[in-house]
Amino acid sequence: MTKKLLLKDVAKLAGVSEMTASRALRGAPDVSAKTKAKIEEIARIHGYVPNRIAGSLSSQSVNLVAVVVPSLNSFVFPEVLSGISAVLKESPLKPVVGVSGYDLEEEESVIREMLSWRPSGLIVAGLEHTEVTRRMLQQTDCPVVEVMDVDGDPVRHCVGISHLQAGRGMAEQILARGYRNIGFIGTKMPQDFRARKRFDGFTDGLAAQSLTLADLEHYSGESSIQTGRQLTSQMLARNPRLDCIYYSSDVMSVGGLMHCLAAGLSVPGDIALAGFNNLQILQGLPLQLATTDACRHEIGERAARIILKSRETGGAEGLVFDRLTPAISLGETL
Amino acid sequence: MTKKLLLKDVAKLAGVSEMTASRALRGAPDVSAKTKAKIEEIARIHGYVPNRIAGSLSSQSVNLVAVVVPSLNSFVFPEVLSGISAVLKESPLKPVVGVSGYDLEEEESVIREMLSWRPSGLIVAGLEHTEVTRRMLQQTDCPVVEVMDVDGDPVRHCVGISHLQAGRGMAEQILARGYRNIGFIGTKMPQDFRARKRFDGFTDGLAAQSLTLADLEHYSGESSIQTGRQLTSQMLARNPRLDCIYYSSDVMSVGGLMHCLAAGLSVPGDIALAGFNNLQILQGLPLQLATTDACRHEIGERAARIILKSRETGGAEGLVFDRLTPAISLGETL
C-alpha cells in the first residue's frame, strides 16, 4: 500500500502522455501495438486499477445496469438475475443489484441511490411505486424496464406475466378437476402486489362459477416451508372438508405437502395442492406439485435485451410491452 | 425528460450559490434552516437526483461496500448478505453485490471492476484467489475482509468457520453414534474450496478411527434437491450396506431424505443422513435433518462491523481474525 497509483504515474513510467496511456488501457484506437503492449505491461506489473469514477464522469457513461428486486431470499429473483446476467455477459454492461424489501419507501430510496450513479439502464420488479419513484423513472434518461408483472400502467418498457391471469387460470384448472371446497394461503397483501393479483384472479375465477373461497389465511414475513406446513395444518384442522389449497408460492405448497406426508393424508385424494412460480425446489419431491411457471429467466433475458437495444439506438427505441404466457403444470397434486 | 438537471440549476432556481445548494442537499452544516428548506423543496419539486459520480470524485469517498460471492442461487450467500445489510443499515454505507460463479478468473475480474469504483470496503467469500487478485487486495487501501472460511492465509481481515473442523466434527458425531459404512456426496472439488475442506476434514475424522469412506460421489453444477435424490438413490443401489451419508450441502441431504421417503427407507434406522449449512429449508420437513450451522448471518454482521470500524479509525485498525464455532445439530436423522 504505497502511494495511490494514478494514470499519470503509469504514463510517466511508460514515457508517454496520460492520454496515450488512457487509450492503451481502454483498448481505444490510435495507439501503436508496441506502445500499447508496453503500457499494459507496466500497468499490470504495478497493479494499476483505473478509477472508474473519474472515467465515468469524464466520458459521461457508466457500464452498469441497476436491478431492483424485493428480496434475494425468496428463491424467485435470483433466477431473474441470472437471465439478466446471461444476456449482459456478451456486452460491457454489468448488473448491480439493489434490494427493496417489499417496501415502496425503501424502493424509492434504493432507486434514487442507483440513479444517482447514472446507470446505463434500470430494471425494477413490479409496476407499483410511490409517486416520487414514478417521477424519477420518467425523468431519468436511461432506459427503464419494469418486470415480472404486466397488470398495471408501466412507466416505460415492461416485461412480465399477468398474475391476474395466472390466478384465474389456476382457478379454472382446479374447478375443472372437480374441487369445490377451496382454501387459499398467501402473503399479507400490502407487501406483495403480484401475490394479491393472483389472489384476485383466483377468486375471480371461482366467482365465474359462483364459488367463493372456503377458507383463507394470510401470513407476513418471508415464505418458508415451515410456515406453509403450519398454516396448512391449521387450516385443515379447522376446515376438514377442504379438498384443495392454492398457495401464493411454491415454497408454501411444499410446506403443505410436508404436512400431508406427516399427517398421512393422500394427495390429491384427500387434499389437492397447487402453488406458484415453478421453483427449482419442486424437483425431487415425493410428488410433483402443481404450479404455474413464472418465466423468471426469460423475463430477465428480455429485460436485459431491451437495455442493450436501447444503448444501440441511443434511447430512440420504441416502447416494449412484453406479456409472456405463464404455463400451468398440473403435476401430481391436482 | 427535459434537460439534465444539475446542481447549478437547482442553485439558480433557489437563488443561492452552487455551494450552498450542495451543502443543503447533503445536510452539511453552515446552512440556515430557511435556505435549506427552500433548496430541498426546489430539488424535490424538480426531481433533482444528485450525480454521485461527480460527488464521489470530488469528495474522494464512496459510500459503497463491495461484496463478492460465488453465487446467489445457492441459498447460502443471501443470508450472509442479509447480515451485512443489517449492520450497514445503521450507516451511510450500502452493499453492492458481485457474483463470481465459483470461478477464480471471474472473481478476479469482478473484484477489479468493484475496486475500480473505489468502495469503502470489500467483503469477499473465501481465501482462495488468483495471484493477481491477492495483489489487488493487498494494494487497495480500502479494508478487505475474507469471509466464510478460516482455513488458509487471509490477505487482511478474516471472519468465518473452519470447514476442516466442521467436517471432522461431523465425522466424530457420526462415528460416535456407531455408523461405520459411510458415504459422501459432494460438489466437484475444484469449484468449491470450502466443500473440499469439509471433505478433507471428514475423511481425516474417519481416518482417526482407522476408517475410510465406503462410497463417494461427486457432481458438478449447482446443488439441488433433485440431484441429491438421484445420487442418493444411485449410491444406495450400488452399495446397500451403507448406513450413513454425509452431504456437502443441506440441499443435497434434503434430496437424500426425499429418496428415502419414496423408497420407504427408515431414517436413521436404515440409513442416517447429515448435511451442512443449516439452511432455512430444513425447517418443516418430515424429519429434522442433521447439519452443521455455518454462522452465515453472523459472519456477514461481523464482516460489516469490521468495515465500519475501519472507517472510523481511518484504516488504522488492527487485523481481525474471527474464527466462529460451527454448531452441529444432530436432528433426527443421525
Place this chain on the structure above:
DNA sequence: ATCGGTTTCGCAACCGTTATCGATACCGGA
C-alpha cells in the same frame, strides 16, 4: 457607534479520467 464572535455564504481550486482537436511522425508515390 464599535467591536468580537458566530453564522451563513461564495470563490476558486481541485478530484482522476476522457473528448476534442491540433501537432508531429511516418510512408509510399510522383
Place this chain on the structure above:
DNA sequence: TCCGGTATCGATAACGGTTGCGAAACCGAT
C-alpha cells in the same frame, strides 16, 4: 525530394460536484 494522407501522440478543457478557505452578514454587548 517533395507532397498528401494516414497513423500516432499530446495539450487543453471539460465532466459535476466538494473541500478549504476567506468574505460578508448578523448578533448582542459594550
